Amino acid sequence: RGDDxxxxxxxxxRTPSRVPRGEQTALLGEFARWLLDSDPNARLVLAGDFNDTEFSPPLRTLQNLNLxxxxxxxxxxxxxxxxxxxxxxxxxxxxxxPSLIADGYGYGYGIVHVNAEFADQVSDHDPQLVRLTFP
Known part of the structure; x- marks a missing residue:
């Protein structure tokens, strides 16, 4: 049974899936923190279907890493x-x-709304497009 x-x-x-998602995000956060502690200029991109909103505790874990x-x-x-x-x-x-947002770097970002709004979909999620510029 899924979430209500x-x-x-x-x-x-009821959100029973929140527990495993929280555990997965905590593990990802620990790894990202280890990388950033080892090299504060590490270039990290964490991307994908986190199946959580930006307001959820699991996503806050990653946002608290200054990402x-x-x-x-x-x-x-x-x-x-x-x-x-x-x-x-x-x-x-x-x-x-932070190193990918620093001076000399740049990014372009958008969400391509080709699925979510329509009944006939390739996926129920819209794709995201990111373009990173390196000095």
Missing amino acids: PTFGRFQPP TDLPATLPEAQRYTYIYQGNAQVLDHVLLS
């Missing part, structure tokens, strides 16, 4: 990669280490 819908009949919604979550850099109306029961949300994230 955000605005379903059970409030607060920039690129969906948060977009205007609010464009910040979604998935629509579930009419609720647009970001479940897919691209996080960059």
Whole structure:
């Protein structure tokens, strides 16, 4: 059985998948912290379907490492990669280490809304496009 819908009949919604997602994100966070402690200028990109919103405790774990979550850099109306029961949300994230945001580096980022809004979909998630520029 999966998680309850955000605005379903059970409030607060039951979210049994949050525990394993939290454990996975904690492990990823430990590895990222180890890399950044070893080399503060490490160029890290953490990307994928985290299946969690930017407000969730697991994502906060990664954001607390001073990583920039690129969906948060977009205007609010464009910040979604998935629509579930009419609720647009970001479940897919691209996080960059500070060294990739530093002077001399650059990035372009966007979410290509070709799936989430439509009934006929290749995927239920919208793809993200990232372009990194190195000095």
